[in-house]
Amino acid sequence: MGSLPPPSGIQTIDISPLINSKDPVARKAKIDELVAAIHIQGACGLVGHGIKIDRLREAFKWAQKFFDLPYEEKAKANHPNGIVPHRGYSGIGREKCLIYTEEELKSMSGELAANARKALDFKEHYDTGSDGELVHYNLWIDEHALPGFRTWAQGFYWEMEKLSRTVLQAMIDGLGVDEEAKKDFMSIHTGHQNGLRLMHYPSAHESTIDRSSLTWCPTHTDFTTYTLLMQDENQGLEIEDRLNPGTFLPATTEVEDRMYLTIGDFGEIWSNGYLPASKHRVIIPRAADGSEVTPKRYSMPYFITPAEDGICGPQYTGKLASGPRGKYKTSTIKEHVEFRMKFQY
Numbered sequence: 621m622g623s624l625p626p627p628s629g630i631q632t633i634d635i636s637p638l639i640n641s642k643d644p645v646a647r648k649a650k651i652d653e654l655v656a657a658i659h660i661q662g663a664c665g666l667v668g669h670g671i672k673i674d675r676l677r678e679a680f681k682w683a684q685k686f687f688d689l690p691y692e693e694k695a696k697a698n699h700p701n702g703i704v705p706h707r708g709y710s711g712i713g714r715e716k717c718l719i720y721t722e723e724e725l726k727s728m729s730g731e732l733a734a735n736a737r738k739a740l741d742f743k744e745h746y747d748t749g750s751d752g753e754l755v756h757y758n759l760w761i762d763e764h765a766l767p768g769f770r771t772w773a774q775g776f777y778w779e780m781e782k783l784s785r786t787v788l789q790a791m792i793d794g795l796g797v798d799e800e801a802k803k804d805f806m807s808i809h810t811g812h813q814n815g816l817r818l819m820h821y822p823s824a825h826e827s828t829i830d831r832s833s834l835t836w837c838p839t840h841t842d843f844t845t846y847t848l849l850m851q852d853e854n855q856g857l858e859i860e861d862r863l864n865p866g867t868f869l870p871a872t873t874e875v876e877d878r879m880y881l882t883i884g885d886f887g888e889i890w891s892n893g894y895l896p897a898s899k900h901r902v903i904i905p906r907a908a909d910g911s912e913v914t915p916k917r918y919s920m921p922y923f924i925t926p927a928e929d930g931i932c933g934p935q936y937t938g939k940l941a942s943g944p945r946g947k948y949k950t951s952t953i954k955e956h957v958e959f960r961m962k963f964q965y
């Protein structure tokens with residue numbers, strides 16, 4: 621009898637044994653399950669992660685309150701034009717995109733109207749991180765504009781950091797790399813270089829959307845070790861099916877506290893391709909009631925990123941020993957991030 625085909629689709633893993641069990645057998649089984657799922661798709665859903673539903677709902681409420689602020693309040697924390705610090709508020713249009721109200725569209729004609737209708741990268745976001753990070757230091761709005769926001773953001777950041785470290789450790793253990801590689805890997809993930817991004821994709825009028833060619837966020841990989849994505853009920857995340865390249869699987873949130881783990885570039889490089897970077901995109905959902913206005917969407921990626929002066933290169937021990945040699949270059953995290961970010965800002 622031949623071996624079974626790999627499980628199709630994006631698997632959802634209940635990682636509760638990694639959070640609250642000391643049973644080495646249960647932990648080992650869960651680690652193997654997690655690493656096997658990510659090895660196939662570069663991504664998986666996570667439940668049982670220990671972040672309570674109420675805590676997630678609260679986080680989305682904070683995000684909504686933040687984006688509901690007047691533009692001039694959010695602009696006080698504007699992301700700089702350069703790439704350092706990669707923190708602060710990026711308004712709609714900040715990443716080379718344009719928006720128009722329905723009224724403005726109606727008043728346009730000819731080429732202007734045609735071009736406006738093609739325009740979409742329709743989002744605003746706010747990047748925050750550790751208050752202990754000195755290079756990518758935080759840019760905060762005024763406390764009086766949204767009292768308690770900063771305290772919440774720092775608390776949630778570190779709660780996510782704790783979860784991300786548990787998953788990071790599980791990945792490393794599951795790959796079976798040698799002790800030196802494990803130590804190096806954990807040492808470049810200090811926790812201070814992670815990022816919490818609040819994202820808001822506003823409602824858009826269907827007449828402004830060319831669904832044949834546009835998405836809310838085009839296909840990409842993240843320049844992270846991995847990313848944990850939380851999204852609201854309006855969904856939109858799609859993950860490329862690595863078993864059927866070019867086709868995308870909806871990453872749905874019918875389980876309200878399900879997060880999605882997607883491997884980023886550093887995870888792929890470090891694991892010598894064993895944990896492949898997930899290609900993903902965000903599509904524009906349609907209104908459930910059939911109206912012409914798409915629902916707004918909130919999401920929160922948590923980026924797990926190594927220290928900038930950390931060295932990232934492929935490892936060749938444990939499960940990674942049989943991988944290709946020379947496919948991935950060794951470089952500092954900073955070199956890789958700068959290369960990627962110069963195309964964005």
Ligand SMILES: [Fe+2]
Pocket residue numbers: 840841842900
């Ligand atoms: Fe992404």
